[in-house]
Amino acid sequence: MKLRPLMITLALLTPAVSPVPAAAAGGSYSATIRRTEYGIPHVTAKDYDGLGFGYGYAFAQDNLCTLASWVVTLRGERSRYFGPKAESDDPVRPVSNLASDVYHKSVAGSGVVRRLLARPAPVGPSDELRRLVDGYVAGYNRYLEDTGVANLPDPTCRGRAWVGPITATDMWNNLLDLDRMTSSSSFKDAITGIAGSEDDRPRPKPAAGSNAWALGGQATRGGGGMVLADPHFPWRGIRRFYQVQLTIPGVLDVSGGSLYGTPVVQIGHNAKVAWTHTVSHAQHFTVYRLKRADGHSYTVDGRAEPMGRQEVEVTLPDGTVSGHTLLTSRYGPVLAVGQTDEAAYALADANAANLRAADEWLAMARAGSLDELRAAQRTYQGMPFVHTLATDVSGTAYFADTSLVPHVSDAQAKRCAASSPGPSPVPGLDAYVLDGSTSACLWGRDGDAVVPGVFGPGNQPRLARADYVANSNNTYWMTNPAKPLTGYPKAYGETGTDLEPRPRVGLDMIAQRLSGADGLGAPGFTLETLQATVRGKRNLTFELMRDDLLKLCRTHRSSPGSSSPGRSSPGPGADVRDACRTLGKWDGRATLDGAGAVLWREFFARLGRPAKPGEPVFSPWRVPFDPERPLTTPSGLKIDDPGVRQALADAALFFRSNRIPLTLTPGQAQSYSSIPIPGCTEGEGCFDRVRTGGPLSTDGRYPEVNTGSSFMMAVELTKDGPRTRTVLTYSLSANPASPHHTDQTALFSRGGWVTERFTPAEIAADPHLGTVTVHGRH
Structure with missing residues (x-):
């Protein structure tokens, strides 16, 4: 049915306090979108229904192309439009389009x-969430219909057939895939057995990111709660x-x-509660080693069970179909890798059937x-895979790992692993490998768990404090050192x-603020000192190694040239005096x-590499x-180790050989959309870390910042x-033609923040305010 014409009203909505009806009146959608500075809706x-409609419409105005491309991914149609060997648009762990298509079609x-x-x-979606999703879809589609594919403002997808x-x-598939992001969705190539793309360069494993603080009344000058959210x-x-405010009066x-x-909203606040998340180090899946029987079957408790077969067809650019067969088990998909005549492996994912996260975030928002x-x-x-840190007006700080974790006790893990010899089928896979030949190794169940197979709330790590809780992707044990x-x-x-250095520097930043030792004034956090603390750009490894480094510089003015594979060309000697002078003058801030x-960074990245071929990696x-x-x-730097001296020589030689100034700054070396970006890396111990797409090139530039x-x-x-103060580092719109693209x-580049407008009066006072009311029918 064709939608009614869009109605636009250039006026502020007058808030009305009334109960929410069970369904939108008359089958219609209506919402008001007010945009303040930086385009924030x-x-x-x-x-x-109307809230979803307005949100979907606003989002499509800014980022339709990104979501349109992802829908092609979720439908398993990337090979058809972009070729089977090209890299998928998964920003976390990209694979070939063919592997992506086979995986998503199997889901x-x-x-x-x-x-x-x-x-x-709660196992299925609530009525409120279903109405939000339906409205969001209708709003997105309404914007697309009104604008037309041929007239989209974003050249990325304007006029595209997809x-x-x-x-x-x-x-719903997108919400499920988000919940599986660090589990099944990360192993598309292992599940499908399809590897490779047009770009076969090795890719680094994505580092788990995010910093989060919840500050209680004892840590704040005003006595209320505060939250710092810094997801990476x-x-x-x-x-x-995408930054947004969602309101039903x-x-x-x-x-x-x-x-x-x-x-x-995944990370945010209302008038009384604020929360954020960091990626948890808990296991969110296990691998089961299957004892193979005849053909495609395996044994459990001495009896053979047939593997399930799933036939998947992917359409290619020329219209032909590529067929694939995937195997399944009682535990989950059978991995296409690691199979032998005796064994196969299955992936058991705690988030395999999880759509509950969105309802949980919606309930937290209320x-x-x-x-x-x-x-x-x-x-x-x-x-699905995150810690929660939160506080409220009363000033209590709260931490919990409520993520879905397979119910495998320590005793069970030991017992079941002992009877399941052999390495993990996926290199680098960090999970229990359990014996799948006995039902005694099935996941257990807690009485307070909503679904079977996972630990319930009574077994989850949690802590409530009057001072603070903090996490920077460390495990839960140092949430508060006290x-x-x-x-x-x-x-x-x-x-x-x-x-690890990043969690350490975060805890030290809190300790210095609470003692007043950071030079920011009287002890305790205010909104302003919280902002200043985060902007410090401290490099903890330099702070911990600086004194020893300067001692090394005083005793070793030159070091032998490099001779190790992959390093700079060997030379008669590398004079490190200029490098030492540069590092001696640096204040340790990125x-x-x-x-x-x-x-x-270049020196530190070389630390740990063996001084000579064949020698083991060493700790610096x-x-x-x-x-x-x-x-x-x-702490400290092992300056007597020849590998340390070699690393300094190699770094100095790389700069000199390529005529790169030793004083090269982050503003000169790293950028995003041609805008210089401050900060340093995870390993160096930088709080708000950055990651680029590769190493420093010979022209003194890193590839563009990507995380x-x-x-x-x-x-x-x-x-x-x-x-509230916020900053969306990459800006609101992925559309390069948008005024809100960078x-x-x-603002982030120069250390600025946006003063959030939350109340109707604050929103109305914005001189940049623009308002539209959008309508449509179901």
Whole structure:
């Protein structure tokens, strides 16, 4: 049925407090979109249908091409339009289009989404979420119909045959794929057995990113709660954040970051509660080793079970069809890799049938207190792979790993692994490999778990404090050093392990602020000192190694030339005096003008490499890690190791050989869309780290920044309402023709923040305000 013409009203919506009807009145959609500075949309509607409609319309205005491309991916049609060997648009772990298509068609063919939609909440979606999704789809399609594919403002997909209307099924598949992001969706090539693309360069494993602090009343000057959100997600593709405020007067009023193609806010706040997430180190899947019987069958408890067969067909550019057969088991898909005559492996994913995350985020957005937020998490139990850190106006700080973790006790893991010899079938796969030949190794069940096979809330690591909780992708045990968390199943992560430099610098930043030792004034956090702390750009490894490095510089003015494979060409000797002078003058901050920051990165990246071929990798730390001193070890630089001297010589030689200034700064070496980007890398111990697409080139430039701080939010909850500062590092729109393609990127580059407009009065006071009201029919 053709939609009615779009109606646009250039006026502010007058808020109305009324109950939300069970369905949109008369089968119509209506929403008002108010855009403030940097194009940030504030969507208001009287019901969930209209709210979804307004959100889908606003998002399509800014980012239709990104979602249109991803819908092609979810439907398994990339090979048809872009060729089977080209790289997919998955921003986390791209594979060939053919591998992507086979995987996504297998998910669609499994019927998992259809079965979940037939279930009532909490296992299936709530009525509110279904209406949001339907409205979002209608809003996106309305914008596309009104604009026309041939007239889209984004040249990326203007006039392309693969652009068209989307369906609710597409959106449910996107929500499922998001929940599987660090599990099944990360192993498309292993599941399908299809590897390779037109670009066969090795790709680094994506580093888990994000920093999060929840500050309680004892840590803040005002006595209320504060949250710092600093997720480190990809800067391109479907896993970018979109900044939005979603309001149903009297029912819902939430502002924050929403991942592309989802109708809910994942990281944000309302008037009384704020929350954020970091990627958890817990296991979210296991691998089962299958004992093969005759043909495509395997044995469980001595009896043969046939493997399921799934036939998948992918259409190629010339219209021909490529057929593929995938095998399944009672545990999950049988991996196409690692198979022998005796064994095969199956992937058991705790998020295989999880659509509950979106409902959990929606319920958290409605929470009026920390207790209500925790109740939302207990009700839905849908967090796929993240920790939650939150606070409220009362000033209690809260941490929990409520992610879905397979119910494998430590004793079971040991017992089942002992009878399952052999390495993991996927190199680098960090998960339990369990014996699939006995039902004694099936996942267990907790009585308080919504679904079987996962740990329930009573077994999850959690901590509530009056001062703070923090996480930077370390395991849960050092959430607050004053109260180490221990005693939880190892499936949630190890305790007593090296924190890594980034979590250490984050905890040190908090400690210095609480003591006032950071030079930012009286102890305790204010919104302003929280912003200043994050902008510090400290490089912890330099701080920990600087004194020893300068000692090395005083005693070794030159070092032998390089002779190791992959290093600079050997020479008679490498004079490191200029490099030492540069590093000696550097203040250890990875700011745009940090002369020495890039030289340190290149030196540090070479540390640990053997001095001679065949020698083992070495640790550059003078003082090794001590689990009794996790905040201060490891430390120092092992200057007597020839590998350390060699690394300094190699770095200096690389700069000199390529005529790169030793004073090269981050602002000169790294950028995004031609805008200089400050910051340094994960390994160096940088809080708001960046990652580029490869190493430093001979022209003194890194490939474009592709991951790092994405949607940054600092919020203070007060009795008078929230005070919030944000910055969307890559800006609101992926459309290169949009005025909001790089405006916040330029702001981020110079250390700026956006003052959020949350209340109707704050929104109305924006001199850049633009308002439209959009209507449509079901």
